[in-house]
Amino acid sequence: MTNSIVLEDIMLEDIPLGLADELKDIDVSFTTTVASDEAAETGKTVFFGLPLPVGDVGEVKARVLFCEKTENDNFAVTLEIVALDIRYISLLAKILKGESIAEERPLWGIGLKQTNGAYASIVNCPAGVLNADQLAKIAEITRNGAGVAKLTHAQRVILLLKPAQLDTVRAELKSVGLRIGVLHHGIRNVRACCGALCNLSQGLDGLSLALELDKAIFGRAAKFDVKIAISDCSRNCLESFCVDIGLLGNNGAYDVYVGGISSSVHFKGLKLFEGIRPEKVIPLVERILEWCENTAQDGERLHKTLERLGFSEAEKKKEALVSAAAMFEHTDIGDDMRSRLERTLARSFGLVRMRSEVRG
Ligand code: SF4
The missing domain is CATH 3.30.413.10 (Sulfite Reductase Hemoprotein, domain 1)
Incomplete structure (x- = not known):
């Protein structure tokens, strides 16, 4: 019996796509079934990209458990997910498990890949006010990141980060009373x-x-x-x-x-x-x-x-x-x-x- 298909039109590749700077092994692997227009070999390691609601594409590494032809000449490929794009681990896992992401609101402005390879992360700054400690922390994060930050029309600060900073940036901002800002589906910077x-x-x-x-x-x-x-x-x-x-x-x-x-x-x-x-x-x-x-x-x-x-x-x-x-x-x-x-x-x-x- 074919498992119910969670994701349609997935192109499975033999080699990493290069979307993620790091594919992080997940602690507990899980399975998902995707529809693909090409057959996949059992036991083989595959890679694919998933469009995300934040406007980026996250990368997934998986192992093919089995593959069978469907009524409409596609293939239902059941995969064991073994590693996920380090930037979007929880979001990718939810999508791959077929869980609703409607509750993931607001969408937070963190880890948005830029054309220069940096990961933009938005700092919420109501009224554009920052105290000395907050400015110092932003300078420190910036120094460890891409070396520059950007001010927006909406009185926010955009940090340009290295991938390794994405796990720690929330805590660093919190230490000076700052928070990651909203990207979509919520209240933007007042x-x-x-x-x-x-x-x-x-x-x-x-x-x-x-x-x-x-x-x-x-x-x-x-x-x-x-x-x-x-x-x-x-x-x-x-x-x-x-x-x-x-x-x-x-x-x-x-x-x-x-x-x-x-x-x-x-x-x-x-x-x-x-x-x-x-x-x-x-x-x-x-x-x-x-x-x-x-x-x-x-x-x-x-x-x-x-x-x-x-x-x-x-x-x-x-x-x-x-x-x-x-x-x-x-x-x-x-x-x-x-x-x-x-x-x-x-x-x-x-x-x-x-x-x-x-x-x-
Ligand atoms: S809107 Fe401009 S000019 Fe008017 S009170 Fe505010 S800062 Fe001053």
Whole structure:
């Protein structure tokens, strides 16, 4: 009887693929069955790559236990797994055992292979604040790694590590109160402007608020990425219109914008609430996250959720936008205005529903 196939379309190779710098023998071997379009010889050692949800490919070493032809002229190959790519041991083991990895959320930003051979690992730095000990530790890890670190737009630090550092980097960061940051399916680094350090902050302190918000929601899983930014005045230094949840200081309180995104298709966030006192921000953000968790589809950023919710209502009214969009014809501004207007209308209708549901 053929074992149930855990993985389809696996190409088994005779020699290491070179994806992993090290294939680590596992303590307790286990078996899995894969589908391959070529037969495999019993007893032979094989290697194959597995695409991972972190966007990389992990390497596996295995021994062929048996191989049989299936009804659709493929081969079901049962393998004893003997060694795994040192960077992704637990993730690979889960996938090979057919276990759900949906619970592996958030996906942590650790060991992401770069084109220069280094393994990028993200350091969570709410508001981009690091103390002297943390900077010293980052310098030490960097010195032992690729020799340089990278700052990101989201106020995070990217460490560029050697493979041997991946086992110890979490503990090293923890020793100075730092943590690996989120890559996907969770709350990204909470960004903030200079807050009370800036004399334009109108009595607000977005910097301290970001640190408190991070404590409340760090590590929380989400259907996809949630980016949060706090700017304490209308100068909007942290681009609060361009993130999933953006706070913008206004007369000593915050206006809250949602559904912004600054990627290939960019949308300005839409105003959900205004005049939120600082002490009410964290409970409100938690309610928004809960609403997203209950309403979003898997892999959906907030702007897409809003658009999906408002789509059918906008469809009925979109003809009214045709003449407005036509005015942009021949302007060559690099934007499809008809699509932008229709999608903004849909997101706006979605926002109205979100507002009523979050308000409760
Ligand atoms: S957003 Fe306003 S308060 Fe914050 S740093 Fe910029 S100018 Fe200062």
